[in-house]
Amino acid sequence: MSVQVITGNHAAGYALSTAGEANRTARGTACGIYPITPQTEIVEYVAKFPFSKGRVVPVESEHSAMGVTIGASIAGARAFTASSSNGLAYMTENIMVAGYYRLPIVMVGVNRTMGPPWNIWADQGDTLMLRDFPWLQFYCEDNQEVLDTTLLAFRLAEDNRILLPVLTCMDAFIVSHTQMETTMPAQDDVDRYLPDLDLPHRMHYDEVRTMGGLAWPHEGLSMRLEIDEAMKRVPDVYQECRQSFKDVFGRDPGDVIQTFETDDAERILVATGTMATTAREVVRKRRAAGEKIGLVKLKMFRPFPEAALREACQSARRVAVLDRNYAAGLGGVFWQDTRAAFQGHRDDLLIQNYLTGLCGEDVTPTVIDQILADLAAREGAGDPEWMGIDAGKETLQ
Amino acid sequence: MNATAPLQQTEKCLLRPGNTNCGGCGMSVGLTMLGRALDAADDSCSLVIPACCGIVTAGAYPTTSYGVPTIAATFASSPAFASGYASVRDLNDEPGQVVCWAGDGGTYDIGLATLSAAAERNENIIYICYDNEIYGNTGGQRSSATPAGARTTTTPTGKAECKKDIMSIMAAHGIPYAATLSMAHPEDFARKMATALSIEGMRFLLIHSPCPTGWKSEAEDSIELVRIAVASGLFPVYEVFDGARYKISIEPDGTDPAEYYRRQRRFKDDEIDLDETRRLCAEKMRRLEVLAQHYPP
Numbered sequence: 001m002s003v004q005v006i007t008g009n010h011a012a013g014y015a016l017s018t019a020g021e022a023n024r025t026a027r028g029t030a031c032g033i034y035p036i037t038p039q040t041e042i043v044e045y046v047a048k049f050p051f052s053k054g055r056v057v058p059v060e061s062e063h064s065a066m067g068v069t070i071g072a073s074i075a076g077a078r079a080f081t082a083s084s085s086n087g088l089a090y091m092t093e094n095i096m097v098a099g100y101y102r103l104p105i106v107m108v109g110v111n112r113t114m115g116p117p118w119n120i121w122a123d124q125g126d127t128l129m130l131r132d133f134p135w136l137q138f139y140c141e142d143n144q145e146v147l148d149t150t151l152l153a154f155r156l157a158e159d160n161r162i163l164l165p166v167l168t169c170m171d172a173f174i175v176s177h178t179q180m181e182t183t184m185p186a187q188d189d190v191d192r193y194l195p196d197l198d199l200p201h202r203m204h205y206d207e208v209r210t211m212g213g214l215a216w217p218h219e220g221l222s223m224r225l226e227i228d229e230a231m232k233r234v235p236d237v238y239q240e241c242r243q244s245f246k247d248v249f250g251r252d253p254g255d256v257i258q259t260f261e262t263d264d265a266e267r268i269l270v271a272t273g274t275m276a277t278t279a280r281e282v283v284r285k286r287r288a289a290g291e292k293i294g295l296v297k298l299k300m301f302r303p304f305p306e307a308a309l310r311e312a313c314q315s316a317r318r319v320a321v322l323d324r325n326y327a328a329g330l331g332g333v334f335w336q337d338t339r340a341a342f343q344g345h346r347d348d349l350l351i352q353n354y355l356t357g358l359c360g361e362d363v364t365p366t367v368i369d370q371i372l373a374d375l376a377a378r379e380g381a382g383d384p385e386w387m388g389i390d391a392g393k394e395t396l397q
Numbered sequence: 398m399n400a401t402a403p404l405q406q407t408e409k410c411l412l413r414p415g416n417t418n419c420g421g422c423g424m425s426v427g428l429t430m431l432g433r434a435l436d437a438a439d440d441s442c443s444l445v446i447p448a449c450c451g452i453v454t455a456g457a458y459p460t461t462s463y464g465v466p467t468i469a470a471t472f473a474s475s476p477a478f479a480s481g482y483a484s485v486r487d488l489n490d491e492p493g494q495v496v497c498w499a500g501d502g503g504t505y506d507i508g509l510a511t512l513s514a515a516a517e518r519n520e521n522i523i524y525i526c527y528d529n530e531i532y533g534n535t536g537g538q539r540s541s542a543t544p545a546g547a548r549t550t551t552t553p554t555g556k557a558e559c560k561k562d563i564m565s566i567m568a569a570h571g572i573p574y575a576a577t578l579s580m581a582h583p584e585d586f587a588r589k590m591a592t593a594l595s596i597e598g599m600r601f602l603l604i605h606s607p608c609p610t611g612w613k614s615e616a617e618d619s620i621e622l623v624r625i626a627v628a629s630g631l632f633p634v635y636e637v638f639d640g641a642r643y644k645i646s647i648e649p650d651g652t653d654p655a656e657y658y659r660r661q662r663r664f665k666d667d668e669i670d671l672d673e674t675r676r677l678c679a680e681k682m683r684r685l686e687v688l689a690q691h692y693p694p
Binding site for chain 2: 027028030031032053054055057059060061063064065066067068069070071072073074075076077079093094097203204205206207208209210211212213214215216219
């Protein structure tokens with residue numbers, strides 16, 4: 001174990017590589033990689049890692065990056081990759097296949113705005129586009145969380161009760177390119193945390209079986225139901241993986257929902273990624289001034305932690321959902337799922353959506369203050385509020 | 398009826414009896430011949446099959462018409478899936494070939510970039526394209542392998558463009574072995590399969606694969622049609638080693654290509670410029686002859 005000052009991408013690359021290396025005593029590791037800003041340093045890190053039993057294949061597209069990763073996973077290797085933005089869009093067909101093949105692939109997604117217009121800055125619309133696929137999704141706010149969650153992702157994905165791929169996400173540049181003090185686990189500890197992968201449905205070279213051919217509707221339906229059952233087991237299995245993580249590394253990788261000052265909070269901010277960091281500081285400051293406000297950070301997005309979210313917001317009268325994404329024609333993605341979580345449970349709760357930080361706009365403490373002021377003043381919930389749009393509007397005119 | 402003996406034989410088959418492929422299907426012949434070549438070489442394989450008739454061949458879950466491990470890949474991805482799968486095979490020193498079995502749509506069109514990249518990396522896989530010159534699985538649409546003049550559901554008045562020369566493209570990658578195979582010449586076919594099995598790295602085999610359903614031809618004509626294609630120079634049968642050295646396997650014998658067109662209702666007589674076709678065939682054969690003469694194996 002050592003403490004180093006590294007970027008979020010470095011943290012992700014380290015986690016992916018040491019996880020792959022940990023499988024050297026089993027079937028090894030292999031993956032396809034492809035560059036795209038701002039995740040390129042992750043695949044560069046993986047490409048230069050001296051695997052004892054591994055192959056990193058630099059391919060010609062994201063679609064093939066996931067294709068190679070799928071092939072490696074089907075053969076029983078520990079497999080992973082990383083991508084971002086339009087790259088994820090190009091990869092999408094194979095991302096879907098990885099999920100329906102029940103392959104425990106781990107992918108790091110660096111959240112970048114989808115183009116056009118061309119834009120390399122933070123926006124979560126890319127990974128949220130994948131929300132209906134059978135993938136688990138986690139959103140991280142700093143480098144340590146990226147590293148820890150990526151390691152935990154392998155343990156969770158490879159658990160025979162789950163067997164689903166996991167996406168670990170971080171905000172472009174704000175995390176991916178910012179250097180922070182990060183505790184780096186030793187390879188020995190990663191070896192202890194991640195046992196040899198023994199994928200139950202891996203393809204053996206001498207068996208007679210066809211994977212992915214035609215299945216009739218009733219069989220397809222049953223396979224979908226099995227995915228749903230696995231998704232429902234995630235919250236419990238996550239806690240087991242979290243406890244083992246603490247046992248091995250002596251550090252808490254964090255819960256699927258993280259609350260701050262919510263016990264008696266009347267107004268609660270629901271936020272993800274680095275927005276949660278900023279929101280936490282605002283809450284801390286305003287709590288000192290006596291305001292009853294709190295923060296819920298959603299770390300896990302799929303499966304959506306409905307029960308935990310309801311419990312975290314018990315004292316709240318008003319909830320602001322901050323979305324660094326926009327689902328065209330509706331509003332923020334986290335807002336939609338938050339509303340659905342409370343529907344029929346807390347019809348008295350005012351849930352308001354704030355679209356903020358889209359296309360890489362900064363979410364500053366001032367923006368959070370504006371959101372809290374609007375939340376306090378409004379008579380009822382309304383359409384999503386677009387924050388910080390004045391400057392852009394001026395240029396467009 | 399003795400049920401035991403045929404069953405043992407069935408389990409050994411790469412393509413098992415009882416599949417629902419069309420009568421006269423060239424792909425079925427190709428799969429059978431691949432199985433025989435593997436048996437003869439005491440080798441085995443895993444199949445990676447993208448969207449095409451080849452994956453429909455497997456039949457419905459949980460049964461399969463394939464007697465070998467078979468993985469369905471997305472349309473453009475069979476060389477990528479195979480690259481990852483074969484990498485892990487090699488990391489674990491396991492036996493068996495990894496064979497991509499793809500139609501012309503998955504090869505010439507949607508999968509070309511993936512195939513090119515796998516070839517450029519010299520992946521240790523065998524890529525076999527059974528080229529029936531059509532999107533057969535979807536009911537017969539044009540691909541870039543469809544020859545000029547052929548009517549398909551998306552070229553209702555006949556295709557205006559010529560067939561893409563995929564062999565030149567693959568050879569240009571400098572891969573260890575690329576060859577065209579005709580099931581009208583089974584000894585040559587078997588020999589090339591054996592050659593491919595004996596080589597490491599990227600191997601590309603192109604099979605001219607008759608499709609009575611798409612070609613609007615008679616099932617019993619399938620072998621005769623591909624025989625005429627070779628004899629007339631429409632489908633040159635040759636090998637390219639390391640992308641540099643050429644060998645013509647079967648010389649055309651001067652057969653006129655007219656018969657090839659006449660026997661398929663995808664072509665209309667008045668829409669085929671036979672003189673131009675004869676000229677193009679001769680030109681292509683001449684080019685190959687020059688290459689084979691100056692750059693022999």
